[in-house]
Amino acid sequence: MSRQRLTILGATGSIGVNTLDVVARHPGRFEVLALSAQNRVERLAEQCARFQPRFAVVGSDEAAAELENLLRRSGTDTAVLAGADALERIASLPEADTVMAAIVGAAGLRPTLAAARAGKKILLANKEALVMAGSVFMQEIQRNSAVLLPIDSEHNAICQSLPVNFSNDLGRSGVRRILLTASGGPFRQASPQDLERVTPDQACAHPNWVMGRKISVDSATMMNKGLEVIEAHWLFNAPPERIEVVIHPQSVVHSMVEYADGSVIAQLGNPDMRTPIAYALAYPERIDAGVAPLDLCRIGGLSFEPPDFGRFPCLRLAYEALGQGGNAPAVLNAANEIAVEAFLNGQLGFTRIPEVIERTLACVGWSEADTLEAVLAADAAAREAGRRFAAVPGQAA
Numbered sequence: 001m002s003r004q005r006l007t008i009l010g011a012t013g014s015i016g017v018n019t020l021d022v023v024a025r026h027p028g029r030f031e032v033l034a035l036s037a038q039n040r041v042e043r044l045a046e047q048c049a050r051f052q053p054r055f056a057v058v059g060s061d062e063a064a065a066e067l068e069n070l071l072r073r074s075g076t077d078t079a080v081l082a083g084a085d086a087l088e089r090i091a092s093l094p095e096a097d098t099v100m101a102a103i104v105g106a107a108g109l110r111p112t113l114a115a116a117r118a119g120k121k122i123l124l125a126n127k128e129a130l131v132m133a134g135s136v137f138m139q140e141i142q143r144n145s146a147v148l149l150p151i152d153s154e155h156n157a158i159c160q161s162l163p164v165n166f167s168n169d170l171g172r173s174g175v176r177r178i179l180l181t182a183s184g185g186p187f188r189q190a191s192p193q194d195l196e197r198v199t200p201d202q203a204c205a206h207p208n209w210v211m212g213r214k215i216s217v218d219s220a221t222m223m224n225k226g227l228e229v230i231e232a233h234w235l236f237n238a239p240p241e242r243i244e245v246v247i248h249p250q251s252v253v254h255s256m257v258e259y260a261d262g263s264v265i266a267q268l269g270n271p272d273m274r275t276p277i278a279y280a281l282a283y284p285e286r287i288d289a290g291v292a293p294l295d296l297c298r299i300g301g302l303s304f305e306p307p308d309f310g311r312f313p314c315l316r317l318a319y320e321a322l323g324q325g326g327n328a329p330a331v332l333n334a335a336n337e338i339a340v341e342a343f344l345n346g347q348l349g350f351t352r353i354p355e356v357i358e359r360t361l362a363c364v365g366w367s368e369a370d371t372l373e374a375v376l377a378a379d380a381a382a383r384e385a386g387r388r389f390a391a392v393p394g395q396a397a
């Protein structure tokens with residue numbers, strides 16, 4: 001069996017590191033062809049020394065010089081490249097079989113699209129790319145016979161719970177609803193007054209998952225679940241009314257599919273991203289992921305409750321943006337990235353995140369977004385408006 005050759009975009013992040021952990025358990029199956037990181041050069045240098053990729057891409061010429069230095073010292077002959085074009089290049093290398101798309105945010109869109117155009121097997125962690133450019137992205141996947149496997153634990157669970165021969169038509173497959181589980185984040189039971197005072201470190205301390213800071217804040221505002229509703233729409237061709245969010249604080253049931261006959265099929269497991277990563281890497285086979293067995297007797301109980309759209313307006317805003325379609329999800333995503341960044345930098349209160357997004361959505365006019373240019377224009381307009389709203393305390397710009 002020839003080894004599966006992998007490019008990992010965002011190798012130094014939480015998903016990237018977990019991917020390399022699974023890969024290292026199966027040296028006979030996988031070969032690392034290329035890695036990328038924005039600026040964590042030391043970690044990337046260690047990864048290169050260990051996995052000996054042919055290419056490594058970083059965000060700037062300075063980072064590239066630093067990486068070259070470190071690699072020379074360890075005698076690693078990985079070729080170092082820098083910049084956005086280089087990311088597209090390693091995402092579409094003719095030798096690559098599989099691309100793990102694990103860059104955070106809109107920066108992941110172009111390289112992930114490049115992988116789609118090159119007809120790769122894409123392991124999609126970068127949900128923002130699909131949220132902002134769902135229509136463009138899914139067209140490129142189909143046109144180039146690329147294979148798309150979701151890494152987001154919920155969507156991966158849905159994949160595992162849908163019929164094996166799912167035809168992209170929920171009705172024809174006898175599916176009534178997709179039940180997307182959500183932990184509720186660290187502030188599930190916080191009062192509105194507590195929410196006012198939330199700090200970045202509190203928001204990033206997720207009760208069940210260890211993740212990058214941006215997605216951790218998204219989980220705390222529940223925008224993460226909103227983005228996942230939009231992600232599910234594109235992945236499974238599901239209208240919003242067929243996607244229901246269920247709060248499940250234990251994060252053991254990763255999502256469910258409800259069928260017309262009343263059956264509900266769920267995927268369960270410990271909250272460890274190596275499970276969906278291993279599933280997608282080895283699909284349709286199953287391999288060891290290093291994940292501890294699920295001990296249901298120790299967990300004792302699984303509970304479920306409806307989401308509170310009043311306390312978590314981001315979830316409502318995401319459903320509304322999906323309903324509006326066109327450029328609205330791209331505007332929602334860009335405004336969220338700006339607001340989260342301002343919050344993490346101490347420039348914006350936690351409860352103002354949805355306010356900045358709502359104002360941005362009202363400010364940037366609706367339009368179609370079925371070309372990459374239209375998506376990027378919506379993204380740019382929303383970033384500009386979002387920055388203005390985030391800078392002005394509590395009033396319209």
Ligand code: NAD
Nearest residue numbers: 010011012013014015037038103104107125126127211212
């Ligand atoms: P992270 O912040 O830990 O890592 C992000 C990676 O992207 C890093 O390697 C970083 O160097 C790179 N990066 C950041 N900005 C970049 C830019 N402008 N250009 C190029 N590269 C850049 O994030 P993460 O938690 O690993 O999440 C990655 C993606 O996976 C996100 O889209 C997130 O929503 C999704 N995801 C993560 C988890 C999780 O458990 N961490 C679960 C589901 C989905």
Ligand code: MG
Nearest residue numbers: 152153154228
């Ligand atoms: Mg998720």
